[in-house]
Amino acid sequence: MSDTELAFVRSEEIPPAPPPASEAGAVKWMRENLFAGWFNTLLTILAIYIIGRFVVFAFPWFWNGVWDAGSIKECRDILSAAGKTTGACFAVLVDRWDHLLFGFKYPAEGYWRPTLAFIMLIFAAAPALFAQYVPRKFLIFTGLYPFIAFWLVWGGSLWVPLCILAAILATAYIFRVVENLDVGARGVLAGIVGAAAGLGLAFLLFQGATELWFISNSVGAGGALGTLASLLFKAASIFMFVFFIPMGIFVGYAIYNDAEDGGLVTVVTALFAIYVMLAYLLSPVSGALNAIIPIELQAVPSRDMGGYMLCLILGTVCVSLSIPLGIVLALGRQSNMPLIKGVCVVFIEFVRGVPLITLLFVANVMLAYFMPPQSNFDLILRVIIMITMFSAAYIAEVIRGGLAALPKGQYEAADSLGLNYTQSIRLIILPQALKISIPGIVNVAVGLFKDTTLVSVISMFDIVGMIRGPIQQSTDWISIYWEVYLFAAMVFFVVCYSISQYSQWLERQLATDHK
Amino acid sequence: MTTLADAPVSNTPKESFRLAMLLNDTRYRSLTFQFIALVAIIAFMAFVGGNLVRNLAEAGLNISYAFLGEPAGYDINQRPIEYDSQSSHGRAAVVGLLNTLIVAFLACMTATVIGVVAGVLRLSNNWLVSKVMSFYVEIFRNVPVLIWILIIFSIMINALPGPRDFRGDNPTASMSFFDTVAFTNRGVFGPAPQFTNSFGATADVPATSTGLDWLIVIAALMLSFFVARAIRAWATKTQEATGVRPATWHMLLATWVIPVGIVLTFLGLTWEIPALRGFNFQGGMQIRGSLIALWFALAIYTGAFIAENVRAGIMAVSKGQTEAAGALGLRPNLIMSLVVLPQALRVIIPPLISQYLNITKNSSLAIAVGYMDVTGTLGGITLLQTGRAIETILLLMLFYLTISLLISAVMNVFNNSMKLKER
Amino acid sequence: MKKSVFLGALTVAGIAAGAAAAGTLDDVKARGKLNCGVTTGVPGFAEPDANGVWQGFDVAVCRAVAAAVLSDPEAVEFVPTTGKTRFTALASGEIDMLARNTTWTFSRDVDLKFEFTGVNYYDGQGFMVPKELGVTSAKELDGATVCIQTGTTTELNLADFFRANNISYEPVPIETGAEAVQQYNAGACDVYTTDASALAAQRANFEDPSAHVILPEIVSKEPLGPLVRHGDNEWADIVRWTLNALVTAEELGVTSVNLAELGGGSDNPEVNRLLGTEGDLGAMLGLDKEWAKRAIGVAGNYGEVFEKNIGESTPIGLARGLNAQWTDGGLIYSPPFR
Structure with a gap:
């Protein structure tokens, strides 16, 4: 029957019911992300337990921390007077803040200088790190930065870095001028420069030969091995005696011969120019300028650097120096000349095979014996040399990976365009290889920066050295550990974590494949 | 000096040799460069060597390795080989070298385990666990290892009880595992096996365990291994023939337990349990605090790096593999262990090698916790006592170089055997 | 590659290359600073205070030498050394003298080629x-x-x-x-x-x-004392006699309080010789007449230095013991100034 009266007919749809409580919101999220299966539940409970234990243990210690005390005894008294069984003595950080950051010898009124240099470092690095966002012209600032930072941190007369900069610019100008000379004039110049270089080289080689003869005479005393070494040195010496004149003539001739093309003569002239300017003109000129218009900051010897600042200085200086060196080593390792390749391989594998700490021992106790008597090398400079060598070997391996990743076609294309080796490397190969290598280089840089703490082992007062030396052994703060170590860990974490986040961001930027 | 520019190729190919060809002809140019490099290297050696000779002469010193034969005069606490203060400096260096190898080996093993677990758990879909693991990895990767060594050493020294806490009527600490193991801040003291019927024992030397005894035990284990392999081969053969794999677990159990059991009973195995006597726990086996601290610091630190390598390796395995394994009905843990990890291993192993090298090199920081590795003996006390800086540091570098080259050689062989064999 | 090139490179890097000179004394005078090796921190003996100024018993010896040679107790560059680096630092010329809790032993004196210039603390x-x-x-x-x-x-x-x-x-x-x-x-x-x-x-x-x-x-037996390189006797004499001057000053009752008064001349000829009002001992050392007066003026005589840094009134609280003057039954004894 069609007209049957139904008791109830719904005239509209019922609104959708909310999902059951277990399938929505936080509960669902928890069920899926924390308690999926018994194993996950177990892991979650374990994790919560560990976190809980840690918080219960560490939080009161942190919360009860004393920030204002003059010594550890005072700090303990404050804690026990407040009836607290656990508590940190953060007062040490307040008391020794300057020492932790700048070392104990950097003049206190000059703390703004390294701080400013550090802030400027961020701006100087930006054009290189965020190349696609920062206009290229800011790279000028990056180029100027080393001179500014050097002046800020080490102080002294502003004219010294300015004169070095001027010398570099002048050299570049000379390079340009020589490059554009007409062939006749360049031939004359090449003759002069070639003769000078040949004579100089022959003289140096002659000195080397006599030196080798001298060595061979003094190592002969130690038994069979000594005799062998003596003979080897004698052979090397005779080799040099035979070749010092031909080498001089040959190199002189090579420069002259090249005048038409101009590659060598420009480079050698530029080298001559910069050597003369830096070795003979720098100090009188900058001194004279400074006498006329004195612009000076208080000079700080590098021995007085310390604290976290020292780590940052070593990290930035060594990384920036080791990138060019690493490129040279990587190219050398790829070379098809067996001797050059061999030297690079031995160097890289040797440095990568020994711990940094032994290289620092070398810097500290051995290097002095290899330097001319009475030449007094700063410890920090010796350390910079060794750390630079160390990181250059690692960076060379990263760049080698980048070079190997380039398709062979790129090399062949460069050759087929008629580019010579320098041009093809500079214009075709390196720009691509370096781009691939950047994340690897950044990782090496982070590792290196962390390794700068090892200088504390050779009695330098970086942040760890400051803690283990003057702070922990002082009468006021004897046997204080957690606060200072955690502080050191924190400052490193901040910098290293930011850099590694940058590296990951960069990797995402460079990743052109879509997996 | 960078390089010579290319000159135009000569038009007359038949010309005789001219000096300019050394520069302009690609056939000779590389030889020229190498010759110049050789001269430069020799000149550098002359400079360095000459200075060395002059400086040594000025200081009245000489280079001599004779000190290696002289009595060292100092004691070392952890001695893998026989050593006392009258032994030579050379022997002290060997003790240190062995200690380096011990801590490096232990740390490599532990770091691998930690790294694999953390790397896998970081990819877990348990939110909390993966966050905890990310925290661990980031915290350890971004703080210098020296700071971690110092922190972990401090934790060990201050968190564990000293032996004096075990003493008295109401000791604040007690031994674990049924009173057999004591965790103290001087190290872990545990039971050590001893043989009452030792083979090496003579009337003069009441040895409690000698190398000979252990050789016999190892021989028994080897026997078990080969028998067990035979049993498994037989089981496989039966399975292939009949389709049913016979139950072998009871046979395998017997193979492993019975021979060793007989040998140990025959040798009279007893366990020497450490006990508090005098100042310290005596007897049993001691793993020193400095070793534990260095071992764990290196393992946890490097574990964070390995975790990243493992994660990268797992991510490199295409998702299709996981899905295919799931479609076959494998459970998640089996997918991981049977399908994903074996493939990820090929990506993981090369960076793993360099992590092992890093552990070995970082173990030279042992001096920070007073562990007597080769840097502590040869590069530490020996250097101090003899003042022979050049000799000891050269030897030290030679040691590390050899170890590094050996490790990379061994691991490269392993890596080649793991590589995808393409036909 | 020879020295000229090398020194050029050094100048480029902005480092002062020490010029080759005849003796350490000339070096120090030319430099205007004394490079003195100390520990990285032993309370009472050598440690930088909260302001970064080095303080302590060994430090006082360095300052006394600086005052004698350069007329300025602040003209000292303190070079922290570890046990491992101290001898190389001294042998390589990085430091002019080492005042670092160093025990005088046969092998250090003879084999390592150093010269101990006396004992400033008898330890064990x-x-x-x-x-x-x-x-x-x-x-x-x-x-x-x-x-x-x-x-x-x-x-x-x-x-x-x-x-x-x-x-x-x-x-x-x-x-x-x-x-x-x-x-x-x-x-x-x-x-x-x-x-x-x-x-x-x-x-x-x-x-x-x-x-x-x-x-x-x-x-x-741990006789601790300052040491210098072997072979530069003039410099060794200066360090040795500066230490002796401090000791003699205590023996003769010359203190930082009465130094100015006695410096004007006194009845005791040895005091006069010490303080340069009689004879010219300073010239024999290559210094001026008042060298010892300045050395004593820095922090007083040996006894005062001891009391100020490690004596019983300090937290270190060491008794003089063996380090008392020989007249009080100790071992501290200086050869006479004549």
Whole structure:
């Protein structure tokens, strides 16, 4: 029957019911992300337990921390007077803040200088790190930065870095001028420069030969091995005696011969120019300028650097120096000349095979014996040399990976365009290889920066050295550990974590494949 | 000096040799460069060597390795080989070298385990666990290892009880595992096996365990291994023939337990349990605090790096593999262990090698916790006592170089055997 | 590659290359600063204070030499050295003198080619144990775990002592004093051994110093003194006689208080010779007449330096003991100034 009266007919749809409580919101999220299966539940409970234990243990210690005390005894008294069984003595950080950051010898009124240099470092690095966002012209600032930072941190007369900069610019100008000379004039110049270089080289080689003869005479005393070494040195010496004149003539001739093309003569002239300017003109000129218009900051010897600042200085200086060196080593390792390749391989594998700490021992106790008597090398400079060598070997391996990743076609294309080796490397190969290598280089840089703490082992007062030396052994703060170590860990974490986040961001930027 | 520019190729190919060809002809140019490099290297050696000779002469010193034969005069606490203060400096260096190898080996093993677990758990879909693991990895990767060594050493020294806490009527600490193991801040003291019927024992030397005894035990284990392999081969053969794999677990159990059991009973195995006597726990086996601290610091630190390598390796395995394994009905843990990890291993192993090298090199920081590795003996006390800086540091570098080259050689062989064999 | 090129490179890098000169004295005068090697921090002997100024007993010797040579006690560059680096630093010319708790031994003097210029502190290796262990003699330490600060002669003395007494021990080598104290206080070692002066200094900083005893045995002779390179006798004489001047000043009663008064001349001819009002001892050293007066003027005589840095009124609280003047029964004795 069609007209049957139904008791109830719904005239509209019922609104959708909310999902059951277990399938929505936080509960669902928890069920899926924390308690999926018994194993996950177990892991979650374990994790919560560990976190809980840690918080219960560490939080009161942190919360009860004393920030204002003059010594550890005072700090303990404050804690026990407040009836607290656990508590940190953060007062040490307040008391020794300057020492932790700048070392104990950097003049206190000059703390703004390294701080400013550090802030400027961020701006100087930006054009290189965020190349696609920062206009290229800011790279000028990056180029100027080393001179500014050097002046800020080490102080002294502003004219010294300015004169070095001027010398570099002048050299570049000379390079340009020589490059554009007409062939006749360049031939004359090449003759002069070639003769000078040949004579100089022959003289140096002659000195080397006599030196080798001298060595061979003094190592002969130690038994069979000594005799062998003596003979080897004698052979090397005779080799040099035979070749010092031909080498001089040959190199002189090579420069002259090249005048038409101009590659060598420009480079050698530029080298001559910069050597003369830096070795003979720098100090009188900058001194004279400074006498006329004195612009000076208080000079700080590098021995007085310390604290976290020292780590940052070593990290930035060594990384920036080791990138060019690493490129040279990587190219050398790829070379098809067996001797050059061999030297690079031995160097890289040797440095990568020994711990940094032994290289620092070398810097500290051995290097002095290899330097001319009475030449007094700063410890920090010796350390910079060794750390630079160390990181250059690692960076060379990263760049080698980048070079190997380039398709062979790129090399062949460069050759087929008629580019010579320098041009093809500079214009075709390196720009691509370096781009691939950047994340690897950044990782090496982070590792290196962390390794700068090892200088504390050779009695330098970086942040760890400051803690283990003057702070922990002082009468006021004897046997204080957690606060200072955690502080050191924190400052490193901040910098290293930011850099590694940058590296990951960069990797995402460079990743052109879509997996 | 960078390089010579290319000159135009000569038009007359038949010309005789001219000096300019050394520069302009690609056939000779590389030889020229190498010759110049050789001269430069020799000149550098002359400079360095000459200075060395002059400086040594000025200081009245000489280079001599004779000190290696002289009595060292100092004691070392952890001695893998026989050593006392009258032994030579050379022997002290060997003790240190062995200690380096011990801590490096232990740390490599532990770091691998930690790294694999953390790397896998970081990819877990348990939110909390993966966050905890990310925290661990980031915290350890971004703080210098020296700071971690110092922190972990401090934790060990201050968190564990000293032996004096075990003493008295109401000791604040007690031994674990049924009173057999004591965790103290001087190290872990545990039971050590001893043989009452030792083979090496003579009337003069009441040895409690000698190398000979252990050789016999190892021989028994080897026997078990080969028998067990035979049993498994037989089981496989039966399975292939009949389709049913016979139950072998009871046979395998017997193979492993019975021979060793007989040998140990025959040798009279007893366990020497450490006990508090005098100042310290005596007897049993001691793993020193400095070793534990260095071992764990290196393992946890490097574990964070390995975790990243493992994660990268797992991510490199295409998702299709996981899905295919799931479609076959494998459970998640089996997918991981049977399908994903074996493939990820090929990506993981090369960076793993360099992590092992890093552990070995970082173990030279042992001096920070007073562990007597080769840097502590040869590069530490020996250097101090003899003042022979050049000799000891050269030897030290030679040691590390050899170890590094050996490790990379061994691991490269392993890596080649793991590589995808393409036909 | 030879010196000219090399020095050029050095100038480029902005480092002062020390010019080759005849003697250390000329070097120091030319430089205007004395490079003095010290420890990286031993309370009372050498440690930088909260303002970064080096203070301590060894530091006072450096300052006295600087005052004698350069007329300025502040013209000192303190170079922190570790046990490992100190000798190389001195041998390579990085420092002009080393005033760093260094024990005068035969091999250091003869084999390592250094010249010890005297003894400023007579020390000996001692042992410290917690009182609760009830140990009264070092010979009762059989089986003990001993914390040693490495980098000194301590390890050798310890090995010799235990070997001679035929008792066993477990050495725990530790790099810095602070870490040794940490281990000792946590009970990771039963005994802490180092020079008795350092033991006293470190005990003074404990939470409860009275809970620890220093055992009566002193197992070694540790004459600590400043040293210089072998072969530069003029410089060695200056360091030696500066130290002697401090000692003699105490013996003759010259103090920082009466120095100015006595400097005008006194009845005692030796005081006059010392302070340069009579004779010209300074010229023989290559210095001026008032060198010793300036050296004493820095912080007073030997006794005053001792009292100020490590004496009984300081937290270190060392008694003079062996380091009293010979007239008081100690070993501090200076050859006469004539």
